[in-house]
Amino acid sequence: MLEHIELFFKSIFIDNMVFATFLGMCSYLAVSKKVTTAVGLGAAVIFVLAVTVPLNWLLDQYLLQDGALAWLGPEYADYNLSFLSFILFIATIATMVQLVEIVVEKFSPALYNSLGIFLPLIAVNCAILGGSLFMQSREIPTLGLAFNYGLASGIGWFLAILAIAAIREKIRYSNVPPPLRGLGITFIITGLMAIGFMSFGGMLTGGGSEDNVTDAAVAKEEEKKEPAEEELEENAVSFNQAINK
Amino acid sequence: MALLSKKDTSLLLDPLADNNPITIQVLGICSALAITAELKASIVMAISVLFVMGLGNVVIALMRDLIPSKIRIIVQLIVVASLVIIVDQVLKAFAYELSKTLSVFVGLIITNCIIMGRFEAFALGNGPYRSFLDGIGNAAGYGLILIIVGFFRELLGSGTLLGIPVLGDPIAKTGLYSIGYENNGFMLLSPMALIVVGIIIWVQRSRNRALIEEN
Secondary structure, eight states: OHHHHHHHHIIIIITOHHHHHOTTHHHHHHSOSSHHHHHHHHHHHHHHHHHHHHHHHHHIIIIISBTGGGGGOGGGTTOBOGGGHHHHHHHHHHHHHHHHHHHHHHHOHHHHHHHTTHHHHHTTOHHHHHHHHHHHHTTOOSHHHHHHHHHHHHHHHHHHHHHHHHHHHHHTTSOOOGGGTTHHHHHHHHHHHHHHHHGGGGTTTTSOOHHHHHHHHHHHHHHHHHHHHHHHHHHHHHHHHHHHO | OOSSOHHHHHHHHGGGTTTOTTTTSOOSHHHHHHTTTSHHHHHHHHHHHHHHHHHHHHHHHHHTTTSOGGGHHHHHHHHHHHHHHHHHHHHHHHOHHHHHHHTHHHHTTTTOHHHHHHHHHTGGGSOHHHHHHHHHHHHHHHHHHHHHHHHHHHHHHHSEETTEEOSOOTTTTOGGGGGTOOOOGGGGSHHHHHHHHHHHHHHHHHHOGGGOOOO
């Protein structure tokens, strides 16, 4: 339970998609002129991330990873299909977006009207593919955590676009130097917000000097990795046993 | 000039300045910011995007009459994804350390909006040769900004260029460091990338007033 809470807050504030890794910047800059549209896009991103990250986790775990095909039988245990992950992940995302669009249109026309135009945009939003790729490279151990990661990253992205949209609505009344108007000032404000978000880095360790923070983070990651690997092995073993039976 | 007519030349050169994909069209920002802490990574990223865009634009231009418009996004994604897999495998084979630094951002070339943006805006309506020039031009404009940002961030942040110290040795206090110069470690952190790009936009728009946006 504790690791769920930790991952949740870490993904929203510390590893915030926009401010720490710059994912989804294009739509972040293009759709943040008004708060209402920003809310629509943000909600769609949360939704799609929460669906696609766990799906891609399953794909990664049972198809793509080194030795993931072991459940097919021992002769498949040596296969490593991870070079296919880009194409499979993006195919999952594109089909999921299409599916979500159809389902939402059918069951909730009101939601469709507010999300509708943003859904196709999302297939090519780097935040979505980035979420899946980070999930893979950070070796998130369980399906529940993968869902948690997708949801929390989406919320982080939502917060970011909401904040910048609100600021841009206000900045219209300020006297910005003409060459900076529009894009330039948005970049600089985002930079300042990112500096602000860096202060959340102390949240999980309870403050202290920077060295302590990084050391603690490294130590924590190492601790986390070991049990994760054990768990994976256990999973693989139990799968083998199940198949053998 | 037999090879390039005037129109073709402008296809190639416009994206370098007045129609730059990053500072004017607002495409492909994510990777531009995330990997520019070192000049070397920026250069490799620029070359990868050049390769993917040049070839991708040609492929899409060749298929433009065959693709049903309803599934064109998926077709485009598959084309880019295949090209990116090639880039990723080549990087892993010949520059493993660098491919670790770039980590997921090689994969994110797939959703780099610059590529989809040019497919939609240009390759779907033009022949393969002109699409190739457009792809190369835009990728070069993108690479140019990447290299400028990478240059300043590495120079001011760690006092090196391509890993070679150019300002003297910070520990032995030689060169600039002997008169009390310090590296600005802040330049290596992610927020500064945003601010550097903001400043580039500022400089560019002050030089060419026609580009200034209304509020």
